[in-house]
Amino acid sequence: MNIQPQLIKDCINRNRRSEYELYKLTYSYLMSISIRYTRNQDLAKEYLNVGFLKILSNLEKYKEEIPFKAWIRKIMINTLIDEYRKQKKHIEVIDYVDYHYDNSDYAELNSALDHINTNDIYKLITQLPPMAQQVFNLFVIDGYSHKEIGEILNIEEGTSKWHLNSARTKLKEILEQMVTPYRIEAS
Amino acid sequence: MKDMYNFEKNLKKKLDENEFPFDEKNWEKASAMIDASRSNKKPFMFFMLSAIALLVTTGAVYFFYNSSPDNSTENLLAVNNSSIQVKETSLNAVDYPNEINTVSKESKNIQTDPSTPVSEPASSLTAHKSGKTENYIKSHITSNNKHSEETANIASAENNNNKNNPSANLTSGKSDFKNTSASNKPGSNSNTSATTNAGNYDKAKNTTVKEIPVVLGSNSGNNLSGKTNSSNTPENANTNKLGNIVNPVAANVNPAISQSKVTDSVPAVRAVTDNTLIVNSIDSVNIIPSLVTDSTAFAISIAAPFQAKKTTDFLYAEAGASYLLGWNSNGIQEANGFNLVAGFNYLHYFNTIISFGIGAQYTSINNLSQSTYTVSRVNYDFGVSKDITSIKYIRLHYVTVPVKLGFNVGKNNVIGVGANISMLLTDEYRDERHHTNNAEPMTDNNQLSTKKGNGYFAGFNPYDIQASVFYRRKLAKGLSINAEFGYGLMDIKNNSHFKNGNFEKSTGGKLTLCYDLFKK
Numbered sequence: 001m002n003i004q005p006q007l008i009k010d011c012i013n014r015n016r017r018s019e020y021e022l023y024k025l026t027y028s029y030l031m032s033i034s035i036r037y038t039r040n041q042d043l044a045k046e047y048l049n050v051g052f053l054k055i056l057s058n059l060e061k062y063k064e065e066i067p068f069k070a071w072i073r074k075i076m077i078n079t080l081i082d083e084y085r086k087q088k089k090h091i092e093v094i095d096y097v098d099y100h101y102d103n104s105d106y107a108e109l110n111s112a113l114d115h116i117n118t119n120d121i122y123k124l125i126t127q128l129p130p131m132a133q134q135v136f137n138l139f140v141i142d143g144y145s146h147k148e149i150g151e152i153l154n155i156e157e158g159t160s161k162w163h164l165n166s167a168r169t170k171l172k173e174i175l176e177q178m179v180t181p182y183r184i185e186a187s
Numbered sequence: 188m189k190d191m192y193n194f195e196k197n198l199k200k201k202l203d204e205n206e207f208p209f210d211e212k213n214w215e216k217a218s219a220m221i222d223a224s225r226s227n228k229k230p231f232m233f234f235m236l237s238a239i240a241l242l243v244t245t246g247a248v249y250f251f252y253n254s255s256p257d258n259s260t261e262n263l264l265a266v267n268n269s270s271i272q273v274k275e276t277s278l279n280a281v282d283y284p285n286e287i288n289t290v291s292k293e294s295k296n297i298q299t300d301p302s303t304p305v306s307e308p309a310s311s312l313t314a315h316k317s318g319k320t321e322n323y324i325k326s327h328i329t330s331n332n333k334h335s336e337e338t339a340n341i342a343s344a345e346n347n348n349n350k351n352n353p354s355a356n357l358t359s360g361k362s363d364f365k366n367t368s369a370s371n372k373p374g375s376n377s378n379t380s381a382t383t384n385a386g387n388y389d390k391a392k393n394t395t396v397k398e399i400p401v402v403l404g405s406n407s408g409n410n411l412s413g414k415t416n417s418s419n420t421p422e423n424a425n426t427n428k429l430g431n432i433v434n435p436v437a438a439n440v441n442p443a444i445s446q447s448k449v450t451d452s453v454p455a456v457r458a459v460t461d462n463t464l465i466v467n468s469i470d471s472v473n474i475i476p477s478l479v480t481d482s483t484a485f486a487i488s489i490a491a492p493f494q495a496k497k498t499t500d501f502l503y504a505e506a507g508a509s510y511l512l513g514w515n516s517n518g519i520q521e522a523n524g525f526n527l528v529a530g531f532n533y534l535h536y537f538n539t540i541i542s543f544g545i546g547a548q549y550t551s552i553n554n555l556s557q558s559t560y561t562v563s564r565v566n567y568d569f570g571v572s573k574d575i576t577s578i579k580y581i582r583l584h585y586v587t588v589p590v591k592l593g594f595n596v597g598k599n600n601v602i603g604v605g606a607n608i609s610m611l612l613t614d615e616y617r618d619e620r621h622h623t624n625n626a627e628p629m630t631d632n633n634q635l636s637t638k639k640g641n642g643y644f645a646g647f648n649p650y651d652i653q654a655s656v657f658y659r660r661k662l663a664k665g666l667s668i669n670a671e672f673g674y675g676l677m678d679i680k681n682n683s684h685f686k687n688g689n690f691e692k693s694t695g696g697k698l699t700l701c702y703d704l705f706k707k
Contacts, residue, residue, distance in 0.1 A: 016218070027213075032202060036202065045213045046216075049216055049217040050682070053217070118202065118204075118205040122205075
């Protein structure tokens with residue numbers, strides 16, 4: 001993603017063509033973030049638009065010394081967390097599931113990961129319980145600490161850890177099911 | 188543990204490397220959202236600027252009409268009685284400030300004019316100049332008493348040919364310059380009392396009253412020497428039980444214009460200080476008395492408009508219906524229809540024109556037909572199945588705080604501007620759950636459950652603000668009708684939640700009946 005300063009200036013001046021260019025250039029990156037935090041691709045696209053609108057409306061505040069990619073990533077994640085908060089109650093009602101922590105080794109899964117395409121990985125993540133999905137994304141993929149996650153999601157630090165463990169356990173369960181055919185092939 | 192971290196590292200790498208093909212259709216949606224967000228600001232700004240312009244204009248008109256030329260005279264009369272009314276026509280008729288100055292400086296040869304009509308109406312008192320005589324009628328204070336009607340007059344006269352130069356006095360038992368007992372005794376000579384009072388006043392003020400230019404009615408030099416008017420005897424003037432107002436030239440009093448009637452219990456003129464004349468129980472104040480001294484021109488004027496004390500605070504119940512225009516959603520007009528409105532309002536009048544109101548009301552938004560939120564969970568078992576939950580919203584319930592600034596137009600009409608600040612209390616929705624296999628549509632056959640619920644309103648803005656204009660008309664005592672138009676300033680529905688770029692405004696009209704519950 002190579003965003004020229006002139007393009008940003010044109011977007012600040014509300015040049016629709018430039019806005020289109022920026023959207024096109026950032027679409028894939030923003031979508032890769034959005035889809036991890038949502039339950040399906042349609043919703044991910046919708047949130048992507050909300051995030052892009054926030055990016056456009058805050059472009060005047062952007063400082064060039066900050067990498068543009070990191071800046072829009074931060075805005076996109078904040079947007080997704082906001083949207084999650086809004087529908088948190090609803091999702092929890094219909095999707096809450098208990099998980100047991102399982103810390104067995106990942107060596108086999110690690111090698112199986114090479115055989116799984118990225119779309120399946122997204123599906124894996126979307127099958128996690130909503131809160132576990134958010135915590136997993138924030139901690140594992142986006143590099144937030146449990147303390148930061150606690151503040152973002154308004155939960156205790158320990159609760160964040162619990163959700164991360166439940167996410168890992170659930171992922172492992174699903175992955176084991178997915179890699180079974182590869183095991184059979186290998187044997 | 189190390190394997191787990193490596194696994195997650197690889198997972199992250201794979202996710203970061205993934206490319207999503209650009210979706211042109213999604214850009215069209217984004218473009219619509221951008222347009223909507225930018226156009227939303229324009230009506231808000233337009234409305235706010237219009238409201239400010241309306242307020243400024245109304246305020247300017249109000250202050251313009253309340254700063255009439257009659258108020259150019261100093262307001263030296265403090266009136267703390269509710270029964271005072273002012274006949275402004277008489278104030279207009281007397282161009283007294285100039286005349287006072289004329290009298291005070293050029294009154295050496297003034298004589299009373301015998302030709303002045305005796306029966307001159309009180310409401311049209313004017314200063315008369317005729318030949319060597321000038322009479323300036325400055326004051327006429329009238330009040331009514333059911334039990335007794337005693338005449339009190341405030342008058343003064345000056346005749347430089349007369350060395351006894353009677354001075355009008357405004358005296359009171361509570362005044363700064365005390366009246367002598369002699370002045371109040373029945374049968375005492377009015378001229379004597381006048382002289383005495385003048386002297387007292389001089390002492391009290393420590394100044395010299397050179398010219399007292401107020402003469403009542405038709406006077407002559409003879410009158411000053413004690414000729415009495417049959418309807419206004421010295422007894423009438425001086426036997427005032429209250430001793431509050433003593434007419435120094437009672438013999439000269441014109442009954443037609445000296446109708447100050449003082450009650451037994453309440454003094455007509457309660458006190459006179461350097462700057463203030465306090466009047467009680469006066470029904471009408473027609474003319475302005477004036478005393479001119481070396482140091483200061485002591486004038487009593489009346490700042491119009493004096494109004495009787497009015498009810499300024501109201502608590503009223505309001506109930507009726509609102510009609511929302513609704514909004515277009517997927518080609519269907521949603522939220523269009525009538526809603527119940529009920530609540531209480533408090534209204535405070537700052538003055539006779541401007542009022543401020545605030546209240547608490549219940550209202551709702553009915554007929555939600557295009558507000559369905561669907562969440563699906565895909566299960567990869569033997570084939571693909573979906574657990575789908577649909578939340579179909581039916582109605583939103585709000586508590587509203589109406590804030591209104593009203594302007595009286597005429598006796599029974601009020602127009603104004605305001606804002607209705609609403610907070611979403613709860614909602615009603617239908618929760619439907621389906622289980623579908625292999626992408627089959629949701630039907631009654633695969634419906635697992637359906638139930639009504641409330642309290643879940645994710646996707647709706649918790650607040651709403653309407654800018655409003657209203658018209659209220661009094662129908663009967665304590666009952667009025669209120670018509671209001673409100674323009675929604677906030678988006679009712681969250682676009683990302685409902686996957687659209689619409690701006691759903693709560694714009695519409697309201698018709699309510701208002702009934703006064705309490706007023707003071």
